[in-house]
Amino acid sequence: MKNFYVTTPIYYVNASPHIGHAYTTIVADVMTRFHRMAGYRSYFLTGTDEHGDKVAEAAGQAGETPQDYVDRISGQFRALWPKLAITNDYFVRTTDKDHVEVVRSILQKVYDAGDIYFGEYEGYYCVGCERFYRESELVNGMCPDHHTVPETRKESNYFFRMSKYQEWLIGYIKDNPDFIRPERYRNEVLAFLREPLEDLCISRPKTRLTWGITLPFDEDYVTYVWFDALINYLTGIGYPDSEKVKTFWPVSQHLIAKDILKPHGIYWPTMLKGAGIEPYQHLNVHGYWNIDRNKMSKSRGTVVKPLDLKDKYGLDAFRYFLMRDMVFGLDSNFSEDAFVQRINSDLANDLGNLVSRSLSMAVKYCNSQVPEAVGHPDDAPLIERATKLLPEVENSFQSLMFHKALISIWDFINLTNRYIVEQEPWVLAKNPSSKARLDTVIYNILEALRIIAILLFPFIPDSAGDILTRLGIEDIESQNFDSICTWGGLSEGNGLTRGKSLFPRVEYEKPENTPEGKLTDIKEEIPFKDFEKIDMRVARVVEAERIRNSDKLLKLKIDVGEERTIVAGIGKSYRPEDLVGKKITVILNLKPAKLMGVESHGMLLAADAGDKISLASFDDDAAVGTKLS
RNA sequence: GGCGGUGUAGCUCAGAUGGUUAGAGCAUACGGCUCAUAUCCGUAGUGUCCGGGGUUCAAUUCCCUGCACCGCCA
Numbered sequence: 001m002k003n004f005y006v007t008t009p010i011y012y013v014n015a016s017p018h019i020g021h022a023y024t025t026i027v028a029d030v031m032t033r034f035h036r037m038a039g040y041r042s043y044f045l046t047g048t049d050e051h052g053d054k055v056a057e058a059a060g061q062a063g064e065t066p067q068d069y070v071d072r073i074s075g076q077f078r079a080l081w082p083k084l085a086i087t088n089d090y091f092v093r094t095t096d097k098d099h100v101e102v103v104r105s106i107l108q109k110v111y112d113a114g115d116i117y118f119g120e121y122e123g124y125y126c127v128g129c130e131r132f133y134r135e136s137e138l139v140n141g142m143c144p145d146h147h148t149v150p151e152t153r154k155e156s157n158y159f160f161r162m163s164k165y166q167e168w169l170i171g172y173i174k175d176n177p178d179f180i181r182p183e184r185y186r187n188e189v190l191a192f193l194r195e196p197l198e199d200l201c202i203s204r205p206k207t208r209l210t211w212g213i214t215l216p217f218d219e220d221y222v223t224y225v226w227f228d229a230l231i232n233y234l235t236g237i238g239y240p241d242s243e244k245v246k247t248f249w250p251v252s253q254h255l256i257a258k259d260i261l262k263p264h265g266i267y268w269p270t271m272l273k274g275a276g277i278e279p280y281q282h283l284n285v286h287g288y289w290n291i292d293r294n295k296m297s298k299s300r301g302t303v304v305k306p307l308d309l310k311d312k313y314g315l316d317a318f319r320y321f322l323m324r325d326m327v328f329g330l331d332s333n334f335s336e337d338a339f340v341q342r343i344n345s346d347l348a349n350d351l352g353n354l355v356s357r358s359l360s361m362a363v364k365y366c367n368s369q370v371p372e373a374v375g376h377p378d379d380a381p382l383i384e385r386a387t388k389l390l391p392e393v394e395n396s397f398q399s400l401m402f403h404k405a406l407i408s409i410w411d412f413i414n415l416t417n418r419y420i421v422e423q424e425p426w427v428l429a430k431n432p433s434s435k436a437r438l439d440t441v442i443y444n445i446l447e448a449l450r451i452i453a454i455l456l457f458p459f460i461p462d463s464a465g466d467i468l469t470r471l472g473i474e475d476i477e478s479q480n481f482d483s484i485c486t487w488g489g490l491s492e493g494n495g496l497t498r499g500k501s502l503f504p505r506v507e508y509e510k511p512e513n514t515p516e517g518k519l520t521d522i523k524e525e526i527p528f529k530d531f532e533k534i535d536m537r538v539a540r541v542v543e544a545e546r547i548r549n550s551d552k553l554l555k556l557k558i559d560v561g562e563e564r565t566i567v568a569g570i571g572k573s574y575r576p577e578d579l580v581g582k583k584i585t586v587i588l589n590l591k592p593a594k595l596m597g598v599e600s601h602g603m604l605l606a607a608d609a610g611d612k613i614s615l616a617s618f619d620d621d622a623a624v625g626t627k628l629s
Numbered sequence: 630g631g632c633g634g635u636g637u638a639g640c641u642c643a644g645a646u647g648g649u650u651a652g653a654g655c656a657u658a659c660g661g662c663u664c665a666u667a668u669c670c671g672u673a674g675u676g677u678c679c680g681g682g683g684u685u686c687a688a689u690u691c692c693c694u695g696c697a698c699c700g701c702c703a
Binding site: 184187188191192195258259261262287288290325327330331332333338341342345346348349350352353354355356357358359360361364365407410414417418420421422424425426429501502503504505 | 632635641653655665666670671
């Protein structure tokens, strides 16, 4: 028997689930369902990452113990997945007792092998933050939070001898072209490995952090991040003793977003090597969902979150859109109108309408039963295409091109629609002598529908199951890929149900055309005297320069009758040299604020559309320093 | 600042180891059908393939360079 094992990252519990979490987990689910139907013994692991100072901090702020806090947030993730029809086999938590034990035993093993050593580290330490900063993180040499000069402090910690395995890893990646995929990320890792690798700091003294796993060889330290988090992929299958380890570890695939490529592509394989464990089989890396806020509708003045659209338009539509619109590995845009367009054209018009017209005819012309079919040359193209479909979809899955799998399936949906138009069952129905041909045509349409439903099952399980039910198939579990290898698997005589619209068309109002031309996000009314408190003036930009390490922030020297320095977040829309000489609007009596280490004594006014900012300026020569009212 | 990615039809994107007319879906226009969720089927367009330079008989594809956008790292 063939085996399949996929993991998502364990999600860090200091934030609520968002579209990125949902996408990764849905991809893992689609892959797992696909392999189950293809006859693989499958295992799907997800979970939560629960140690570290950020968690301890968040717990403190919430007035909870760390354990109570992580139980609560982890529970939120665990509760979300069934709502997305996620069928994970296990949910791992880094605070699980068995996980803690495995982490300790692996640390001990690597330590005994001599790959963990005690070393000294020197850096900028802020007492207020209780943490080290890199030089580049400091603002004018000071802590960005406390505005104090950090002390140079030495700290001893444990390090993993990662550098020792650099050459091995380069060789391994070169020998196994599919180890990291798509190729772009493999290249990225190789590019990174061209530079010498540093050893990995893997501990924190308990004086600074207690919410972690105590090192087995030093009671005064906890392990920090990597050995704690990555090892979940082993504990989730019962490492070291479980039979599952033998079955699934050799075929393990990790699914991640590109932001955690380095830990998974470099730290993790070298850690495994150090622990004497075989590397995982594949690292599958996907891109980001960019949220196009301008194309998201607004309700009550707040921008709709993608995850909320699942409730608005339905889970299957949501899963379909994520899988169809993203090319695995590349970034994609998420916008409500793109989503609605997919629903209407693919799901409602193509698939939904096909189901509707097919069952309606079958019910009407064939007395609600699957009719008998007789071979006919006209049907060859449809049947031929149907039998090529599964291998094609399997190919797309092999290369993680899920959108291509869907394109192939939709190709077949369109072909079925064309077949209906060509065969004109409604004409055949008018002539009793063509009853046998009519039956065959209807049978073929229904069989095509069955194949479509089975292939779509991993993507849109509810709707696909619904289609099968309407075709009179009761044991949906039995419908696997074997059953669509040859044409004619649909049983004659099955009772058919017409059913309701599978995917009704949806209306979508573009945010620009708010209904009745009314704004819905107007702020609370204020008395005039409140307005008068604001001192707005005409100012002229004297100098402008970019602030180091910031894309957005510009430092402006302005003339408002006196000279002032302000900081403005307009660097993405304006170049400094274009600003000099411009007349702009500035609020003078705003409390000064420090941004990236530069004190700002005022704020300029601009129309902020997120991606495009437009300065409020004057259409004639208003004098510098003039008040605005 | 370093590294990587992207830039192709109105939109979202595919593609060619360099070779005559560069593709798909959506959107648009027109036509056909009526079983169906005003759905389906057919036909029709549109492109300095980001700019500049180079290699070549030939470049959108290869090389160099510039610009824009997006990541990661410092």
